[in-house]
Amino acid sequence: MDKTSFYQEMLRYELGRIVGADRIVTDEAEIEAQSLDVWWVTRFWKFTDFDFPKPWAIVFPENTGEVSEIVKFCNEHRVPVIPRGGGAGDSGGTSPVTGGIVVDLKRMDRIVQINERSLTARVQAGIIQKHLEEQLNRRGYTMNHFPASFTTSTLGGFISTNGTGVLSSKYGKMIDMVHQLEVVLPDGAVFKSLPVRLHSTGPDYSRLFFGAEGTLGIVTEALCKIYPLPEKRIFWGFLLPNLACGIEAGRRIMVSGLCPCLMRLYDEKDTRHIMKQQFGIEDEGCVMLIGFDGVTGIVDAQKAAADLILRDAGARDLGEGPGRNWWEGRYKSYYPPNDYIAYPWMTAVTDTVAPYENIERIYREMKRAVEEGFKQWDAEFHAHFSHWYDWGTCFYPTFLLKRFPDDERQALALYNEILDAAVTASLENGGVVNEHHGIGLKCSRMMRRIYGERYDLALSIKRALDKNNIMNPGKLGLGD
């Protein structure tokens, strides 16, 4: 028999009265299996001798009413609540650092309603995005949200990190993809934002919960935008002479009113290491993959207009192959043995978004801070620019150390030093970290540095909504 505590048994009894005993899990198997996300530090924690945080219980509600009752109970008894969707984040956002209960939303996976006139889908927050997309596709629709964790993460998780998919240059971030949110607040009350977000009936309060990572409540349902499956979707590859030319070409495409669904510009290092392997491209430069979708005539016209801009920038047309191959195999690099996380390497992403006037400088300074600042560890830095707007863009850098100190404390300290150096380089040059991976524990300690005194506003909102600080403590720099 598994060991259990008096406290766990009390939670099982009390929460069992709300959801039924079979949906309260306190056993070792599930607690261990849920313990890791994909952040390097949690993986490092788990497989070294550091104490690893564990919840007291995991509860699986099936509807908003149950979530509300669970949160009321926890608020009354000051039990920390950690909302969890896929648990596949990159920053320790679902790690129960102060214990408490995990509210696992994956049983809340129903598509409540599809409105084919207004093109909306009302969906429970625990649905895995792939399942939602499959059901939409069967009816001829799509949500056009294709992040790396498409097969495993949930709608609520994407909303709570304000995530971004690979087609975001046209379809936006999660905040652009949702009309209405339903949220269980920290006192158990259910808040539903207005049916549309484009109003002037006071502020759009739903914005509070995009990217709040469960610190202000639990997202339980969303009214999402959907689109008809595109008549045509094309992808193309180009090789640009260097990064500066690539960024400028991308900027010109975006400010000219073109609307690529995909635009990915790989830096020289990424181009050399990844594109050669995947596409057999030997030349120096920076590869750009670009895609358009929608009505055939518009797709063809946009492609022709983009071709002119890219040709003017000195781009070489690589044809359809690289873009098509990338799209069809876009998840392949996340499987072992290709995924970085399959190796005992130290890695982190510090995705940064900034206006065009700063973006290249931020990239160069961040790269210098990592590669030169940590030369003794052969630190590597590479990036791609993958989410483009008409005012700026986001680059997705990865730092990588294939060797680091054997001593666990020294290794963790080194990780934090590199992260600090990278984030500082971004902040000092006008960048914002992170663009779409969320803050979690990874950058929680940096929030006041990122926001300055202005962060008092966030703390005031947190105290007003969550008086007992039960919601996902330790995250977003909002206190333990």
Added chain:
Amino acid sequence: MGIADIRQTIASCKHCFMCRHACPTFLATKLDSHTPRGYALLLAEIDAGKADWSDSIVDRFYQCSQCGLCREDCAYHWPEDELVRNAREEIVAAGRAPGRVREIARAFIERGHPENGGPSLPETGAAGKPNAGVLYYAGWSTRAYQPTVMAAVGAIMTKLGADWTTMQDETDTGLSLFELGFTKEAAKQAEALRDTIASMNPRRIVTGCPHSLWAFRELYGRLGVTMPAGVEVLHIAEFLAEKIEEGALKPSGRPDLGRVAYHDPCRLGRSLGVFDAPRALIGAIGGARPIELFHSGAAAECCGAGSVMFLSDPEVSLKVARRRLAGAVEEGVDTLVTACPNCKEMLGRAAAGTDAKIAVIDVAEMTARCL
């Protein structure tokens, strides 16, 4: 053997979430400890000496049907199902198998099958006849749960005028013991069955049980058990499709099946690649090929019966079956045809607990309706 043989898979899968969406058991329970990643994490902890075979961990390893959909879904087809099979070897070696699993294994070892009182065997042919053209190997679960399938095979063989026989004291192939983690005992059972087959000297073996087919075609080689030379092993769907193609079997009329779908048994489809023969047979008998379920072919979801989970954990097995059946009901299917006695059993149990107006039948039963 055990964890030692799967360390590379553990190291890879313990960090990877990508196949979670596909696992039929996870979809039925929503527990991460039912996913390959969960299994790999638990095994990594046990291998590192940081965890032991607690009751909950052992239970999870006996709540997987080893259907192989995780391996199929994986971009690199890591052998994720082996995480569970090899862990069970380790659990058995450590003497930690749950009581119900030990009881099931004991029945297989002592009687050759797990059903008390022995399989109910309708007389479908002259049992024990040597040198027959066809040895029909029913499989223990067909005998125990699906006598109508056996009767259908008997009627078909009679209609064909086939030179056929069955075994007098049919024992399992050893696959059930293998899947439960009793590898040595499985090999012993396989050898004994091989000897019986050799003594009967049939030209062909026909079975309606994909698990048995997989054991003869794949497992025996792995266990070092050599089948008698020259004996061809076929699934009944392959055999019947062949007879229709040859003109030896001519359907008389069409059965009224309504909207028909085919459920691919995991071992027949995903493991052995037999996708077309059952569909061709349904087309020949019913007049049209079956509709495809949303998850079909190599991506077909499991019915929950695999690796005798319907014995070792009938509750989880039924949850998985209900999900699969609900998918067919959603498609408006009137008749769900399958080609595995275990699939028929579990999908039938799932249907029995609902208002769904859906019939679940075996390919042999379908064929026998229009002899």
